Amino acid sequence: MKSSYKNDCTFLLKEIDIKEITIEEKEKLISKGISYSEMISKEKEPSKEIMDIFYYMTKRDKKEIANYVGKISEILYKKNGDNLIVVSLARAGTPIGILIKRYIKEKYNKEIKHYSISIIRGSGIDKNALDYILKNNPQGYIQFVDGWTGKGSITKELTKSIAEYNKEKNTNIDDSLTVLVDPAKLCKIYGTREDFGLSTSCLNSTVSGLISRTIFNKEYIGQEDFHGAKYLDYLESADVSNYFIDEITKEFKNAKITNLECKEIDKKYAEIIMRKVREEFDVKDINKIKLSVGETARVLLRRNPRIVLVKNKEDKNVSHIIKLAEERNAKVLEYDCGEYNCISIIKE
Template identity: 45%
Template sequence: MADWRTRPINDPVRLGSYPTSDVIFLLKDLSEVNLEKSLDARERAIQSGTHYSEMLPEEKQPTAAYLELYQETLKQSAEKVALAVGITAELILHRKGPGTVLVSLARAGTPVGILIKRYVEDIHQHVLPHYSISIIRGKGIDENALFYILQKHPGAKLQFVDGWTGKGAIRNVLTEACQKLDQEHGIKLDDELAVLADPGHCTDMFGTREDFLIPSACLNSTVSGLMSRTVLREDLIGPYDFHGSKFYQDWLDQDLSNHFIAEITPFFGGIVEQAERGANEFLANPPEVTWKGLHDIQAIQREYHIPDINLIKPGVGETTRVLLRRVPWKILVDRLDNPNIRHIRLLAEARDVPVEVYPGLTYSCCGIIKSVKGDAE
């Protein structure tokens, strides 16, 4: 097998609406390829065996009422998000040091990686390189992207970053990918995933375990650098290519990606002491990784006779995604007056999806996808 150090990987192209000083997307530009399918057609295809990464959902601009809710949520939670960023960043610096390379998992990880990078620069004056790469359940991580990073930063410690945890599926994909890289290439990477919120209890690097709304979960590409979900299809992605994505440049006028970052970063100065205390507390008393959330989901699967666990999407972020780009069956919530789910109730009402109270839920809510027949994203 050829040495990964000399693998001829294609250089990245400029993508996304973020400045390159914030993030470099290691993704192949598929902007000119027609990949979108309607929600119903995509759902049928996924549940009939087509892998979700081979097509994209049609992305629509949010309504005025929904955007207003997003802006309101952002104002209310900006300081809370900043604190979660600060705690996570302090943990990363303590464990990995100032030579760390941030590797965010596209898409939800990208704005979080940028916020962590900005915090470390603003508070500690360390400039951490930050790349955003693709990881796909059922297919693995983009190895070419990792080879590229390791070629550019020999000997550096990599820190994988995502937005939040649900069932922990991506954490498992990351662990398997790191084991594969070690076995096949002798590359040893830390599979610990840093997230802002870990309601699934499946990592020990997080800002909080509260299942609260990270505002970037409210929107699709317009808060993720105008980038689509990542795509992996043999006819589009060659052996030396990165996984693919579309850059929706036509939506630059509606883009809120940099606005989201700008709303959070001013709070960093005021939360430093609290962030350091929070990180030190976690370091002194490491939180348990119990996978408690997954056990909840398994119970829901049994109770509702759901054929595939992947039809259950736990947590505020994942439930939001179900309502934005899947065909939902019902939404389970811990309680109706939970302030973290106001936008969930708004979306559910707009799509005529029933909302049911499920007492004792680890998460604020769970979205259940309507079963057509088979596997799901």
């Protein structure tokens, strides 16, 4: 499908024309047991205040982001060479996949393949998209990429989906996920484990090629189809997708990559934090708890927040969270979030 990006990514998604609903309508349908993946809520143009924060954060952190991108790009390229195929998870993974592709082109003058595909909690990864990639790149080595980890739902979904796919197709795809920001401590390759406030988490489609969140609704998606998405042309005047990519790319020539070592995975860390929040705030459905700055931003943009917990309201990583919470009239409470800077709870 089309996007507002240049030639940095092949989206293996079916463009569909699905009616967008309000957040309130979406929450009612989810409460009735309908999967979030069957619908999308209408995105509004970001406010001037949020755009100002986005530009400020991007300018403030672009050198740091370039260093993180450089770190994961160096590890992946040294590991897989020209056979590397970056497969980003739409949408939050797409800008990171593009930046890895750009970095390798600038540093090694090599054009690697980059695809963006859908994975949906409860439905799994798009197997038709994987079929397409393997058919067109028989010698390639797939590396999945995302923006950040929250509590690990997508990491678990990826592991489960790839195990099923490998068994069914007799393949040997690596199920590991590489992210820029890994506060959940679930990835072998990451840029940082600080709960870093990526400026892309301020926005939805307007920093993701004007692509909606991915959709798996059988009314629109046939057996042979890729998962779906909608191109949000009504937001073209607010699109900053290429601005973000270009700003980070400019910093690659000065990127400082001094340490390519990554720490061990800790699968229990996020679970411990989640149990603590669940007990203290009496949350019945564990899926209503979202860990990390990135996931909290998504809640404030797309769901009905019950409360936002931040470690320190003055921390630079949560400046956009505070503003988004104000716009949604969401309560913000300072709370010991462990090594996370932010946690959110969705209304039940």
